[in-house]
Amino acid sequence: MNQIAPLAPLGQLAGFGDDHLAGPPGLTKKQKAAIIVRLLSAEGEKLPLTELSDDQQTDLAEEIAKLRIIDRATLEQVVEEFCNELETIGIAVPGGLDSVLKLLEGQLTPSAETRLRKLAAGSSRSDPWERISGLGTDAMLPLIENESIEVCAVLLSKLTVAKSAELLSQMPGDKARRVAYAVSQTGAVAPQTVWRIGQAIASQLDAVPARAFTSGPVERVGAILNYTTASRRDDVLEGLDEADKVFADEVRKAIFTFANIPVRIDKKDLPKILRAVDQPKLLVALAGSTGANEKSKEFILSNISQRMADGMREEIAEMGKVKEKDVEEAMSEVVSAIRKLEEAGEIFLVAEDED
Numbered sequence: 001m002n003q004i005a006p007l008a009p010l011g012q013l014a015g016f017g018d019d020h021l022a023g024p025p026g027l028t029k030k031q032k033a034a035i036i037v038r039l040l041s042a043e044g045e046k047l048p049l050t051e052l053s054d055d056q057q058t059d060l061a062e063e064i065a066k067l068r069i070i071d072r073a074t075l076e077q078v079v080e081e082f083c084n085e086l087e088t089i090g091i092a093v094p095g096g097l098d099s100v101l102k103l104l105e106g107q108l109t110p111s112a113e114t115r116l117r118k119l120a121a122g123s124s125r126s127d128p129w130e131r132i133s134g135l136g137t138d139a140m141l142p143l144i145e146n147e148s149i150e151v152c153a154v155l156l157s158k159l160t161v162a163k164s165a166e167l168l169s170q171m172p173g174d175k176a177r178r179v180a181y182a183v184s185q186t187g188a189v190a191p192q193t194v195w196r197i198g199q200a201i202a203s204q205l206d207a208v209p210a211r212a213f214t215s216g217p218v219e220r221v222g223a224i225l226n227y228t229t230a231s232r233r234d235d236v237l238e239g240l241d242e243a244d245k246v247f248a249d250e251v252r253k254a255i256f257t258f259a260n261i262p263v264r265i266d267k268k269d270l271p272k273i274l275r276a277v278d279q280p281k282l283l284v285a286l287a288g289s290t291g292a293n294e295k296s297k298e299f300i301l302s303n304i305s306q307r308m309a310d311g312m313r314e315e316i317a318e319m320g321k322v323k324e325k326d327v328e329e330a331m332s333e334v335v336s337a338i339r340k341l342e343e344a345g346e347i348f349l350v351a352e353d354e355d
Helices: 007-014 029-042 054-066 072-087 097-103 110-121 128-133 137-144 149-158 161-169 173-183 191-207 217-226 230-243 245-254 258-264 267-276 279-287 291-302 306-319 324-343
Strands: none
Touching: 029 054, 029 072, 128 149, 128 191, 137 149, 137 161, 137 191, 149 161, 149 173, 149 191, 161 173, 217 230, 217 245, 230 245, 258 291, 258 324, 267 291, 267 324, 279 291, 279 306, 279 324, 291 306
């Protein structure tokens, strides 16, 4: 059963604050809501009752506790009324800004999303841990660097085991040991305290200015230079060396060119790459591989079947001298195919060793 839609008629049946009689004689709306929840629970259905306020949840639980024996005729009338309410719903919109933000994820500007999250944080029904648990560990680490051991322990306790383990492994050794022990002391922490800690962490997230770009400057410059000619790329990097040597070195690590194939490609991934590259273009790229690109040519031909390598060598020899412009274009296509496979998660580039 849809988990959102039943709450709307359930809320109407419950009529919290409105005890006038309707339907089966002698039953208030709250009692009828209690009957429906009891019936659905007996059938194994899990309703998202947490979307109701704490007072509503308490009232509902108390009404369920008061239920005794409900005769079949009364049960059928209550179920019929509930179903009628359900059928009149054309669309059910999840309540609360948190739910709306999930619904509109990826469709809002960063500034609008930040503003809405600040508004959601002020809502008493907002659960900050839903947002926090969706973060990656790289985003969590800066938040907890200056937090107390106790706060870190609560954070680990609210995350999945896998994410907690990943986060713990990235903490300094001494702090990781202290946090791990502190987790064992969280059993007596009050729910309200956990909620306040979540709110505090979420507030830190809201204090971080929205980023206009999803990737950093190093990645963006590296991606641009990947698709420029070798001469232009070298010229730009030379200029970056003069302006900011550290930045230039980081950009070089982010760049992937045809010459990087021997050190950045795992030979087991070569079959996928060769299938993704247009064969004539690959041959042109190999035919024009000289200087720094010569090692890439030998790497490719040495890690495929002998028969295929011999056939490609023969075709390359028959091509004779190829135009430099055609070689640059062919090498760019090979690099582009590799990048697309990496972005799709089909291959992984090997990290270059630090100098």
